[in-house]
Amino acid sequence: MTNYKTLNEVITNTELLSDLGSYINGQWIKDEAKGTFPVTDPATHDEKILATIPNLDVDQIDVAIDAGFKEFYNFKDTTIQYRSAQLMKLYDLIIKNKEDLAKLIVLENGKSMFDATSEVNYGASYFKYYAEYITTQGATNIMIQPTNPNNKIFTKKCPVGLISIITPWNFPFAMITRKLSAALAVGCTSIIKPDSQTPLSAIALVKLIDQLDYSPGVVNLILAAHEYTPEFGLKLCESPKIKKLTFTGSTRVGKILMKQCSDTMKKLSFELGGNAPFIVCENVKNLEYAVDQAIAAKFRGLGQTCVCANIFYIHEKVLPKFIEILKPKVEAFVIGHGLDKTTTHGSLINESALNKTNEHVEDALYKGASSVVKGGALSELGKNFYAPTVLTNVSFDSKVCHEETFGPLMAIVPFTDVNSVIAKTNQNSVGLASYVFNDDINELFYISEQLESGMVSCNTGLFSDVNLPFGGIKESGFGKEGSVFGLDDFVVIKSMILGLQPISK
Structure with missing residues (x-):
C-alpha cells in the first residue's frame, strides 16, 4: 500500500474527498481563481502530492462569517434532543469510516496507522460524550435567592455565538472535533480553519457533516495555502460577528491572535506550547x-x-x-x-x-x-x-x-x-x-x-x-476542552432577575 499512486487506491469511501475545497453556507467552493496549494505525503522520498486544493478568496471569508452569524440565531433555538441526535449520527458516521479517516491522517501527517486510528477514536468520542451529556446531565438553569426576599435570580447558560476554530497539523482530526463537538452541543455555529499541511481529514469530516441535516451555515470550512494564514486569521479575529476564537498552536501565534481579538473583546480559549x-x-x-x-x-x-x-x-x-x-x-x-x-x-x-x-x-x-x-x-x-x-x-x-x-x-x-x-x-x-x-x-x-x-x-x-478537562496555565493558554468543563468555554451566563410583589397574608 505504500506504493500507492492516487488517494483513491488507499481509501474505500472515495466520496470523502469528492469535493476538494472550502465549504461555506452548505456549498463546496472549488474556484481556482486564487490558485491552488498541494497537500503532500511527508513520508515519501519526493513528498508525493496527495491532492491539490483551491485557495479560498479572502473575500469569501466574509461570506462564511455572514452565513454562520445569520444561522446562529436559528441553530441556538434547536432542541437539546435534536442536537444530541445529530452528534450521535456524526459519531456513527466517523466510526463507520474510521479506517479511511485514519489512512488520510497517515498520508497527510506521516504518523503511524496505530497512532492515526487512535486519533480517530479519540476525536469521535467527543461527539458521543456530548450527545449523551446534554440530554442526561446538561441542565444549566439555576435559581438563586438574593438578599432581597421578593426577588429571584435565574441563570441560564447561552451559546456564545458564531465561533472560529483554528487548528494545527499534529492532530488534524481530533483538534477539530474536540472543539466542534462542544460548539455544536450548546448551539454555536462555526468556521473551521485547519493547517494547510493537513486539510484532507478536515474535508472528510465536513463531508460527513454534510450528510446530516444541519442547516447551511452551521459548519463552515475555509482552506488556503500557508502564506494566506495571517490574512485569514486577521479576518477571523477582527470580525465583530465572531464571538469566540479557539486556537491550538504555538504560544507565539497565540499571542498574536489574542492581540488581534482585543478590539472585539471576543471570548478566547488557547491550547498553546508546553515543555x-x-x-x-x-x-x-x-x-x-x-x-x-x-x-x-x-x-x-x-x-x-x-x-x-x-x-x-x-x-x-x-x-x-x-x-x-x-x-x-x-x-x-x-x-x-x-x-x-x-x-x-x-x-x-x-x-x-x-x-x-x-x-x-x-x-x-x-x-x-x-x-x-x-x-x-x-x-x-x-x-x-x-x-x-x-x-x-x-x-x-x-x-x-x-x-x-x-x-x-x-x-x-x-x-x-x-x-x-x-x-x-x-x-x-x-x-x-x-x-x-x-x-x-x-x-x-x-x-x-x-x-x-x-x-x-x-x-x-x-x-x-x-472526560479530562484538557488545558494549561501560564503561557500554555487558558480554557478547557473536553469533559463537562469543556462546554463552559462555548457559553455565556445570562442572569434574569424576577421581582415578586409581596402578597398579604
Whole structure:
C-alpha cells in the first residue's frame, strides 16, 4: 500500500474527498481563481502530492462569517434532543469510516496507522460524550435567592455565538472535533480553519457533516495555502460577528491572535506550547512500567504532541536500571511509512521539525550529554524521517531544557533533590502538562500540587481522554476542552432577575 499512486487506491469511501475545497453556507467552493496549494505525503522520498486544493478568496471569508452569524440565531433555538441526535449520527458516521479517516491522517501527517486510528477514536468520542451529556446531565438553569426576599435570580447558560476554530497539523482530526463537538452541543455555529499541511481529514469530516441535516451555515470550512494564514486569521479575529476564537498552536501565534481579538473583546480559549517534565523518583520499584510509560509519553506521534514529555528527570539511584530497560525498547522501534503494518513510528511532518530536533541533539551533546541511543536522520527512508535519540546527563543549560523540541529526542537529566526539579520546572513560562512517578502517595500529591501546570499525570504516561478537562496555565493558554468543563468555554451566563410583589397574608 505504500506504493500507492492516487488517494483513491488507499481509501474505500472515495466520496470523502469528492469535493476538494472550502465549504461555506452548505456549498463546496472549488474556484481556482486564487490558485491552488498541494497537500503532500511527508513520508515519501519526493513528498508525493496527495491532492491539490483551491485557495479560498479572502473575500469569501466574509461570506462564511455572514452565513454562520445569520444561522446562529436559528441553530441556538434547536432542541437539546435534536442536537444530541445529530452528534450521535456524526459519531456513527466517523466510526463507520474510521479506517479511511485514519489512512488520510497517515498520508497527510506521516504518523503511524496505530497512532492515526487512535486519533480517530479519540476525536469521535467527543461527539458521543456530548450527545449523551446534554440530554442526561446538561441542565444549566439555576435559581438563586438574593438578599432581597421578593426577588429571584435565574441563570441560564447561552451559546456564545458564531465561533472560529483554528487548528494545527499534529492532530488534524481530533483538534477539530474536540472543539466542534462542544460548539455544536450548546448551539454555536462555526468556521473551521485547519493547517494547510493537513486539510484532507478536515474535508472528510465536513463531508460527513454534510450528510446530516444541519442547516447551511452551521459548519463552515475555509482552506488556503500557508502564506494566506495571517490574512485569514486577521479576518477571523477582527470580525465583530465572531464571538469566540479557539486556537491550538504555538504560544507565539497565540499571542498574536489574542492581540488581534482585543478590539472585539471576543471570548478566547488557547491550547498553546508546553515543555512537560517527566519525573521518576527514587522509590519507584516497577521501572519496567515507568519506562513503558515514558516511551508512550515521549514518542507517541514521534514526539510531535503538545503534551509530549520534553525533559526526563530521573533520580540518579534508578537511572542506570532505567536506561538499561529503555535502550533496547527504543532500538526496537520500526521506523517507516505509516501505512506499512510493521511500522511503529512514522515520519516527522517536515524538514523544519527534523532540523529543530537535530539542533537540540547537537546542542545537548556539545554541552556534555552522553548518547544512549544515537538515532538521527534516516535519509534512506525520506528527508523527514528521524530515528529517536536518547541522551543522558543533559545539562540544564541545553536548549532542550528551555524550548519544546516537538520531536523524537528524549533528554535525561539526573537529579537527587525533587524540590530542585520542581523549582526548575516552575521557572518555565509555560505550564501545560507534567508527569510524576512516585510510589508514595503522599509524595505524589505533594509534587503534583507544587508543579505549575494545568495537568499532572501521576504514574501514567497517557492521560488524554474525553472526560479530562484538557488545558494549561501560564503561557500554555487558558480554557478547557473536553469533559463537562469543556462546554463552559462555548457559553455565556445570562442572569434574569424576577421581582415578586409581596402578597398579604
